[in-house]
Amino acid sequence: MSGLALYHHGSSVCAAKVRFTLAEKGIEWESHYLDILAGDQFDPEYVKLNPKAVVPTITHNGNVIVESTICCEYIDQVFDGPKLIPADPLKQAKMKLWNKAVDEHLHPACAEVTFVSCHRYVIMKLGEAGMEEFLSSTPKQSVTPAWQERKRQLVMLGTKTPGVEVKIKLYDKYLSEMEAALQDHDWLVGDEFSLADIAMTPYVNRLDMLSMSGLWENGRRPRLTDWFNRIKERPTFKPMFLDWCPEQLTADLKEFGAQTYPEFLDVLGYSDKHIEPAPLGEYMTAIRSS
Ligand SMILES: N[C@@H](CCC(=O)N[C@@H](CS)C(=O)NCC(=O)O)C(=O)O
The missing domain is CATH 3.40.30.10 (Glutaredoxin)
Structure with missing residues (x-):
């Protein structure tokens, strides 16, 4: 052990x-x-x-x-086992840029996106008193520095919460960043699978579980589509992601996410009827060999 x-x-x-x-x-x-x-x-x-x-x-x-x-x-x-932090300092710098982006931007955006599209409905099932206890138990500094108050707004107002649109756009922008980073190789920082791929997998999977894979499928982001297919083929994916998610929560993510998806498409100015390829991101490829 x-x-x-x-x-x-x-x-x-x-x-x-x-x-x-x-x-x-x-x-x-x-x-x-x-x-x-x-x-x-x-x-x-x-x-x-x-x-x-x-x-x-x-x-x-x-x-x-x-x-x-x-x-x-x-x-x-x-621990021993395959090295997930690249030995090459430049690749390591690229990997750290992904981790930093996740910690500073994508994760707080994902928390908001998930609350407005699914978790608010799950929390409402706690009843009025249960919900109040849940919301007031959150420390003020938690997922974000002002998470207690923000979580309350997200649960109460859903997609109408001021500032949520910015987070939806930011989340989508990171899909464009992935598409750009995957132009020349299979994995985010080169030909080796690394902690950068591990860091991004839960965020792509979250959208997938929310029935929002249309954000990359059908030719909108082909390299991201291939990347996620390769991730899903890894023997570790299903047991570590899908099997740990309780059945009811998997169903809630799927159903509530599908209900919210048209609102997200509106915010992003996309339509599922006329799929346009999304523009490429330009920040996450800023660290490169000149
Ligand atoms: N920066 C932290 C963020 C952790 C975080 O936000 N965890 C969420 C789940 S992904 C959580 O526990 N949320 C509890 C809550 O919202 O009350 C990390 O990377 O570990």
């Missing part, structure tokens, strides 16, 4: 990133499952491990490690 324990939830993008890393390295781990839509993350014992009351957290050899990107890097450095 590796002595590593992971505190996680089935649909959490950040937790899935760590599960994917563990599986790709071939590491066995002990599971501590928290239902973050029922409020398990607010248990005071868990908050002692992760003061932002978010998943994932790993423990290993008596150490506690938070922040999914940091967990993935730690796992790659500490």
Whole structure:
């Protein structure tokens, strides 16, 4: 046994990133499952491990490690198995740019997109008192520095929450960035699969589970389509992503996501009837050989 324990939830993008890393390295781990839509993350014992009351957290050899990107890097450095951090400093710099983009921009955007398109409906099932307890238990500084108030708005107002449009556009922009990065090779930072691919997989999979794969399929983003097909063929994908997501939540993501998708297309100015290839991104390829 590796002595590593992971505190996680089935649909959490950040937790899935760590599960994917563990599986790709071939590491066995002990599971501590928290239902973050029922409020398990607010248990005071868990908050002692992760003061932002978010998943994932790993423990290993008596150490506690938070922040999914940091967990993935730690796992790659500490354990044997295929190297997921490229040895070449330039490729490593490219990989870090993806991780930074995820942590600073894409993840907060994904949290908002997921709440307005699905999680708000799941949380509403807690009833008025349950919902209030859930919302007020969120620490002020959590997924984002003002997450408590933002989560309340997202649950109450859905896609009408001011500022959500910007997040939908930002999410879509990262799909364009992926399409650009995949122009010349199979994986995001070159010919080797790396933590950059691991970091982006949960975010593409989230849209897929929300019935929003039209954002890249049907010729809109062909290289991203091929990349995701190659990811789905990896033996680690289904067990680490699909099998951990509870059946009811998988169904909710699919159904509520499909209902919200037309609103997203409106915001993006796309129409599923006339699919135009999306423009390429230009930031994530900024680190390159000149
Ligand atoms: N930057 C953190 C973000 C963690 C995070 O946002 N986790 C979400 C699930 S993906 C969570 O636990 N949310 C709980 C909540 O919204 O109350 C990381 O990468 O670990």
